[in-house]
Amino acid sequence: MRWVVVGSSGYIGEALCRYLVAAGFSVCSVSRQPFGPGGVSHRQVENYCPDTCAELFSAGDRVVFAAGLSSARDCRRHPARANEVNYQLPLAILQAAESAQAESFLYLSSVKAVVPPDGEIAGEWAGEPAPDVYGNSKWRAEQKLLASGATIRVNILRPAAVYGEYVSSAGTSGRGAEAVKAKRAYAWRQRFRAWGQLFPWVPATGWRSFVALEDLLSAIYLVVESNSDRETFIAAEPQFYDLARIASVASGRRIKSSRFGAAVLLVPARLLALVGVKTGFLDVQRSELYSSARIKNALNWRANRRYSQYLRGLDGDR
Template structure:
């Protein structure tokens, strides 16, 4: 197909244009700045006239938006720009897909949400398609995701709004795939597609996931009552409140929940887990398998394993079709010795411990067949004196007794912390 994409150099537009090009489509980027050389560039600005539509364009995808909050911003200009694009698409007998926002509503607290709603009415009246994405994240740190990531990186704490707003995240690549799926299916006609996680999560949890899985830092929670923010808004006035971003916070707090299950099912889209999507590649499973390999091999070898052993472990699991990690704990990555609490027959023979048992055997086989493992398990064959040998045996015995005593009360909690809780995190 020949696709015209406004905002093709933006956060979502860049991923969408790249995906469309990889799918064999011809991409026309209607943007202020020149696009990548692989695309046809069509100069376009929201404040100007509609772009010259190249002959044969089959679908318009309208992503461009004015996200500034300055006094010079006129929402009527953005609505008129959308009307001109709709008219251009109608003359070309092309389909029109508008990327709106979850905040779109006639009574939205922000000008941005009200403007999106006005454009939606124009699109639906013309027989077009509206896409309402939830909280977009992942990939490069751009758009609102880039702003939030930067704040989490700079701030020593994370605000916990009370009452807690809830968001429905969607990875930028999943959103791009969904938009392209709509464009590729001509049987899809006028309507609204709500795209985001079926089960909303708290905004605090979303920010904490950024901290722990994107930038790998520890941040403390800081409660922020919403009633105090509303009082601050009254003191500052509407202009200063918008300038400081309070309006955007209230848009988040009053965010309406979307029913996204039907839309995702209709498009055949399965969203990736939030934790996986936070990784820069968008697929964190291999990275988690590498971390699991380091934990298991460090536990067996009592030292940091060679990188070659780590890669062999991951390759062995992938050949066996085991691509999901069993262990995903920061505590185990810091102290692999804690795996002693799980290395017991009562756990390894239980249903939830059989996967760990098999992976321990894989890691042991790889370790034993390596020079590093031979040195650990067989020893350096150096002659040691009787006193040194007795001291080493005594120290080992004391360690074993200490672990034996500690394991009885700690093992049930360790099992729940390191194994069973993983299912909850992935859900």
């Protein structure tokens, strides 16, 4: 049984390829890059079109769509590109997979596809479709995929904010996008530690959900291995974090939230909003909390790692 990972040069796609290779599966990676992760067969696709997509799949393939324009800022700047990659491309890939009689198709979406009620722990059907370019492109893709007439199994997985990196049993970690993101995350962890040592407060923010990359990979595996069809799942840890808690855990000191500090820092964003310029900064005071109870109950998935452990460096400093 072959796995086909579309978007193998990305943060999650690269890690998923190595995770599956370590588990002994045959893996085909697909991306615009000339090379894929080690141990996989690779297909470079510089221009996705019906002809190139039709050549990617074989009967019985398990297709995971991990591609996409994931930066909300890039999506705001290039809405047509976001629509193409996050919405139109997965529909084309599903059609090609269906024509080849693949076994299943999994779309990696995002919790950002829906705006949950502020401060409530949301499940898969709580909240409203996201109005921003990034979230809305994901939401529209979800709806089209779930409503498709494809005979193969189609499922949606929405991860919370993903952190960390995947280290295989051989002790190797990412060399491409995953390594870059891990390096950036490590730098931010060091900044949080430094801030906590210098200042007793941080601007007040809402609370957020996270999920470790390795836990997300196990969730992907369980969904694809299951008999689930036309299902939507959320993958998130049971704990939540605001900026004060992040700084406190990272620094080992008690850091307080300052609403006044947040109000001052958000003045420019509020002024821009008055003249019609939208930014994501005003959303930092909303709490976006998610429950993964559904995937736990249906597939016995558990989040084994915690963001607090990562912030303290208990996963091993790099």
